[in-house]
Amino acid sequence: MNRTLVKLAASGDCISFRTVSMARKSPHTFYVTRNELADLESRRCVTVTDLFSFATLSIQDFGGLLNIRITWLSDQGRDAVTGYRENVSVDYAAFADFVTGSLSGGPASLSLLSADEDLRCPFLDFSGAAETLHRVLSMPSLRGKLTRALRDNFKWHGTAAIRFYKDWNPWSFYFEEELADGRRGICGGLILHENGSLKGAKYALHT
Numbered sequence: 001m002n003r004t005l006v007k008l009a010a011s012g013d014c015i016s017f018r019t020v021s022m023a024r025k026s027p028h029t030f031y032v033t034r035n036e037l038a039d040l041e042s043r044r045c046v047t048v049t050d051l052f053s054f055a056t057l058s059i060q061d062f063g064g065l066l067n068i069r070i071t072w073l074s075d076q077g078r079d080a081v082t083g084y085r086e087n088v089s090v091d092y093a094a095f096a097d098f099v100t101g102s103l104s105g106g107p108a109s110l111s112l113l114s115a116d117e118d119l120r121c122p123f124l125d126f127s128g129a130a131e132t133l134h135r136v137l138s139m140p141s142l143r144g145k146l147t148r149a150l151r152d153n154f155k156w157h158g159t160a161a162i163r164f165y166k167d168w169n170p171w172s173f174y175f176e177e178e179l180a181d182g183r184r185g186i187c188g189g190l191i192l193h194e195n196g197s198l199k200g201a202k203y204a205l206h207t
Contacts, residue, residue, distance in 0.1 A: 004088045004114040006068075008095070010102030019070075019086060027074045027083070030055065037099055045185070047207075052081050056186055056207065059092055060158040060179070065115055066092040067158060069186075085205075087156065089115040124150060128165040129173050136171055141198050149190060149203035159185065167191070171201075 004021040013034050019026040030050045040046045045058040055070035066089065073083035090112040098110045126133045136142045154162055161178040171192040177185030188207035194200075 004086075006088060006090050006112045006114065008098055008110045008112065010099070010108050015099055015102075019088060026086075027072050028053070030070065032057075034099070041096075051075075053083070058185065060089070064092055065089040065158070066095050067156075069156070091115065122154065122156065122159040123161040124154065125161055125163040128163060132166045132170065132173060133164075139198065142171065142192070142201065145192075145201065145203055149205070153190070153205045164190070171198075
């Protein structure tokens, strides 16, 4: 299994990280404030931003992991950005010890290897969007697009189910995550961007 190295660094009021895998290196360093990490400790899930990129950090209590779902974006000028999504989980105790220790003379940097986990697609529940699902599956031009979007976007660690509901757009879905311990995770939309026609349309994940 391909694993990812998460390189942490402490500097003043911030903790920064970069990711390195066999496929690529993150395009820039992502900074998270200590206040945001304090919110993470109390709320168990926070969404943070840095430059054009953003990430959802969530503590998976049942597995002792910190899950980081990050969208890396780089400015290309003329109001354009490019990037990719990355999902990585690391040992939360080691992460928290580093954050705390860096304030009292501990190491200012640490590298953590992502958890050796087998990411499987969780249960996908379309009972709240049966009409929308039937409409999409009846269109050959959309059936494969939806299948690929579900396959590529919903292999999340610690997720028991993704529950889909109808959206105002007749081809799109609203979803809610159910964590393995029963708590509610993130919510968002699986949105079809039509680009002028259904033939050229593409599904994208919005959180």
